Amino acid sequence: MTTEVLLGNLIEYHTENPGGDELALCEFLCRELRARGADEVTITQVPRAKGSEVGAYVFARFGSPQLLINVHIDTVPANTGWTQDPWIPSITADKVIGLGAADTKGAIAAILTVLETIVPHNVGLLFSGDEEHGTSCIRAFLTTARAQGIERALVCEPTNRYVGVRHRGVSGYHANFQGQGGHSSNADCMPKPITILARLAVELDDLGQRYVSHGPDDMKGICMNVAVLEGGVSFNVVPDAATLTWSIRPPHGFDQDTFDQEIKVAIENINPAITLTRQLHNPPFSTIHLAPFEQMLESHIQGFVPLQFWTEAAILSDAGINAVVIGPGNIAQAHGADEWVSRDDLKWAVTLFTHIFKDTLQ
Numbered sequence: 001m002t003t004e005v006l007l008g009n010l011i012e013y014h015t016e017n018p019g020g021d022e023l024a025l026c027e028f029l030c031r032e033l034r035a036r037g038a039d040e041v042t043i044t045q046v047p048r049a050k051g052s053e054v055g056a057y058v059f060a061r062f063g064s065p066q067l068l069i070n071v072h073i074d075t076v077p078a079n080t081g082w083t084q085d086p087w088i089p090s091i092t093a094d095k096v097i098g099l100g101a102a103d104t105k106g107a108i109a110a111i112l113t114v115l116e117t118i119v120p121h122n123v124g125l126l127f128s129g130d131e132e133h134g135t136s137c138i139r140a141f142l143t144t145a146r147a148q149g150i151e152r153a154l155v156c157e158p159t160n161r162y163v164g165v166r167h168r169g170v171s172g173y174h175a176n177f178q179g180q181g182g183h184s185s186n187a188d189c190m191p192k193p194i195t196i197l198a199r200l201a202v203e204l205d206d207l208g209q210r211y212v213s214h215g216p217d218d219m220k221g222i223c224m225n226v227a228v229l230e231g232g233v234s235f236n237v238v239p240d241a242a243t244l245t246w247s248i249r250p251p252h253g254f255d256q257d258t259f260d261q262e263i264k265v266a267i268e269n270i271n272p273a274i275t276l277t278r279q280l281h282n283p284p285f286s287t288i289h290l291a292p293f294e295q296m297l298e299s300h301i302q303g304f305v306p307l308q309f310w311t312e313a314a315i316l317s318d319a320g321i322n323a324v325v326i327g328p329g330n331i332a333q334a335h336g337a338d339e340w341v342s343r344d345d346l347k348w349a350v351t352l353f354t355h356i357f358k359d360t361l362q
Helices: 003-011 022-035 101-115 136-142 184-189 193-210 255-269 291-300 313-318 343-359
Strands: 040-047 054-062 067-072 095-097 121-127 150-155 163-167 170-178 227-230 240-246 276-282 304-306 322-325 339-342
Touching: 003 095, 003 101, 022 040, 022 054, 022 101, 022 121, 040 136, 054 136, 067 101, 095 101, 095 343, 101 136, 101 150, 101 339, 101 343, 121 136, 136 163, 136 313, 150 313, 163 313, 170 193, 193 227, 193 255, 227 343, 255 276, 291 322, 291 343, 313 322, 339 343
Parallel strands: 067 121, 067 150, 150 322, 163 304
Antiparallel strands: 040 054, 054 121, 095 339, 163 322, 170 240, 170 276, 227 240
């Protein structure tokens, strides 16, 4: 079976997140990995952080893993504008089209292709769900005994044949204000939640501007994004509550404690009754030690670069595992209509993983 056909089989599994079935794809991958000589293959179901959905991951062990190769199996929901069914793959002369082709089922197909002829030594393969929505699967894996002994990791994302060695984190926040609400004829005499949080919104934007020159040369600023202010119902009603949503994308080395204190001071100055909740906190990423990857990847890559998107390499690095990001495809094709990966990139990925797996046998 060719890499392109394997990829087509993977695309046909609905693993959109939320709403997809990660377990079904894990069961397929489990059979494929066992047939390719893994010493152990396990499937683990992982409850989502929110709601009733359950994610899943499959882990294959070849020997006693020191190197982990991680690829996420979930995709975003299909965007608008597709000219074909997102889950029915098209294989053309130069590309494979389908949801997840680039992000990141192409990497899985390349790995399975190489495993047909090479059984690596001391390698773990983690094909994990919930990357696009909550990171519950990789966090659950890291709490298990199977994660012990892993020193290095390749996290597969579409990097256009480059290797990602650092990227921003991402944190999301909600601020809430609860008033009593009522008729707008009494608006002068009661707290106005939207106005109170609007003041906070302006202060947050100003705070983001103060950070514009902070950080490393290729990743300055924190990308403060004041995104949503919700609460009103009608022009003649003072709402009883409002919610402000914002996010930041800080670089590696960001002083989170100082920033949190600045937010606290801003809230105290505007209205101490504002309550703050951090809904999401994914840390920045920087490769711990580059030299082992320079030796491993040799001439198979275009170079080492910072990335503009977040990956689960940050979670592995936070756990003390030395990681980089690499994989077939281009992030420009991810999350859009008619997502695709070039057949040349799939061939490159097969060559790359062939080199890596052979290297583990020496």
